Amino acid sequence: MSTLEQKLARGDFVVTAEMPAIDSGGYPEIHRQLAPMKAYLDAVNATDNTAAHAHASPLAVAIALRDSGMEPIMQLVCRDRNRLALQSDIVGAAMHGIENLSCLTGDDVTAGDEPEARRVFDLDSPQLIAVARSLAEGRYLSGRVLDPAPRLFIGAVENPGAPPFEYRADRALKKAVAGASFLQLQICFKPEYLERFMRAAHGNGLVGRTALLPSILIVRSALALRFVDEKVPGIEVPAETIARVEAAADQQHECFEVACELAAHAMSQPGVRGLHLISFRQDAGIAKLCTRLGIPPRAEREAHGHSPAVAV
Amino acid sequence: MGALERIEHAVKGPVWGCQMCGQCVLHSTGLTCPMNCPKTLRNGPCGGVRADGGCEVKPEMRCVWLKGYERSRRLPLWQDHFNDLRPPVDNQLEGSSSWKNLVTGRDRQTPRGWADEAGGHVDA
Numbered sequence: 001m002s003t004l005e006q007k008l009a010r011g012d013f014v015v016t017a018e019m020p021a022i023d024s025g026g027y028p029e030i031h032r033q034l035a036p037m038k039a040y041l042d043a044v045n046a047t048d049n050t051a052a053h054a055h056a057s058p059l060a061v062a063i064a065l066r067d068s069g070m071e072p073i074m075q076l077v078c079r080d081r082n083r084l085a086l087q088s089d090i091v092g093a094a095m096h097g098i099e100n101l102s103c104l105t106g107d108d109v110t111a112g113d114e115p116e117a118r119r120v121f122d123l124d125s126p127q128l129i130a131v132a133r134s135l136a137e138g139r140y141l142s143g144r145v146l147d148p149a150p151r152l153f154i155g156a157v158e159n160p161g162a163p164p165f166e167y168r169a170d171r172a173l174k175k176a177v178a179g180a181s182f183l184q185l186q187i188c189f190k191p192e193y194l195e196r197f198m199r200a201a202h203g204n205g206l207v208g209r210t211a212l213l214p215s216i217l218i219v220r221s222a223l224a225l226r227f228v229d230e231k232v233p234g235i236e237v238p239a240e241t242i243a244r245v246e247a248a249a250d251q252q253h254e255c256f257e258v259a260c261e262l263a264a265h266a267m268s269q270p271g272v273r274g275l276h277l278i279s280f281r282q283d284a285g286i287a288k289l290c291t292r293l294g295i296p297p298r299a300e301r302e303a304h305g306h307s308p309a310v311a312v
Numbered sequence: 313m314g315a316l317e318r319i320e321h322a323v324k325g326p327v328w329g330c331q332m333c334g335q336c337v338l339h340s341t342g343l344t345c346p347m348n349c350p351k352t353l354r355n356g357p358c359g360g361v362r363a364d365g366g367c368e369v370k371p372e373m374r375c376v377w378l379k380g381y382e383r384s385r386r387l388p389l390w391q392d393h394f395n396d397l398r399p400p401v402d403n404q405l406e407g408s409s410s411w412k413n414l415v416t417g418r419d420r421q422t423p424r425g426w427a428d429e430a431g432g433h434v435d436a
Contacts, residue, residue: 079351083400104359105351105359108368108369110369122403125355125358127354127355127397127399130426134425139425140425141423142423142424142425143423158359159359162357162361162362162363163362163365163378164378167357170395171355171357173395174356174395177397233368234360234362236363
């Protein structure tokens with residue numbers, strides 16, 4: 001059983017983060033990216049061609065993370081691989097002891113730097129989750145037996161901040177029924193959307209079935225917020241948030257304050273089981289955010305247990 | 313394309329933008345054809361739907377699944393089917409008549425490793 005699965009089963013508060021995209025430089029590059037955040041994290045996402053840009057494969061990065069003493073979550077998107085390739089990557093990952101998966105639809109090829117590429121989407125994300133569960137139960141989608149069955153801990157993503165808002169918790173429940181045990185929620189700059197999602201997640205029974213981990217984005221300027229608002233599919237940054245950062249004497253500081261407020265709000269929502277942190281740059285932002293929120297380093301939490309007390 | 317396929321496409325093409333996937337799920341998707349989603353998603357909207365309801369890929373087009381969701385809420389029938397976990401598309405059926413596949417049951421054949429609705433597996 002992966003330690004992420006054990007911690008979530010025990011009810012521990014967990015902190016995951018996104019590994020910045022890796023292109024080259026080998027293990028030293030992995031270590032360099034990991035160093036400033038490593039102490040605080042329970043697991044790290046090996047991302048799958050984020051924003052439809054080619055990078056080192058999530059399977060390769062997941063293995064490197066594991067070799068570096070960090071528990072990986074292997075992301076898989078439906079954009080670049082058909083059902084055969086997705087299954088072979090999951091089974092291949094399990095062979096290397098990588099159990100945690102995060103199954104996503106994925107941004108379209110038009111979001112990336114090779115928009116002329118063929119988009120695949122042979123499966124959609126709920127189908128990918130169901131296929132992963134089938135593998136964990138000892139069979140390929142075809143029904144062909146896998147013996148012994150690979151051990152997997154299946155997760156996915158849902159976006160509380162995209163229309164149709166009133167349907168998002170039901171879509172998340174569909175993923176839970178398909179086999180997702182945890183959901184990393186997309187970055188959401190509007191607290192009222194997350195609240196609405198969490199209310200619905202209590203109402204439809206989602207909270208009792210899956211661990212919900214809202215994502216928090218740490219950036220350093222109003223320009224970066226504007227970029228996210230305009231270029232990242234499914235994320236809306238309110239104009240007043242951008243204006244607030246623009247008006248600040250120290251934009252980096254103000255961005256950090258915004259992230260702290262959103263994180264504290266997310267942690268105050270009943271049913272939230274941890275946070276997923278995303279920082280585009282390799283810097284001390286993630287460690288600083290955890291310190292500010294009163295989240296101790298991983299070793300300390302593992303030794304003493306931790307229930308977060310929110311104070312910002 | 314045979315006569316049946318031509319008739320089906322003549323009827324469903326102009327009304328629903330039918331793509332002749334051969335495994336029609338229109339009743340469960342608010343009478344909105346999911347094969348018009350640029351990602352051909354069968355199980356609801358992706359996370360890229362724009363704030364104004366536009367499609368991530370084609371901003372000028374309203375998200376197919378947003379339309380499907382809204383229409384499904386207005387239908388007197390099949391509302392609950394919207395949340396069904398629809399199986400992966402059988403690409404062998406592309407271009408064939410979904411009417412014929414419905415009658416023969418071919419459109420309900422899924423791979424043996426596919427879970428049924430209750431979450432268990434159907435053994436062939």
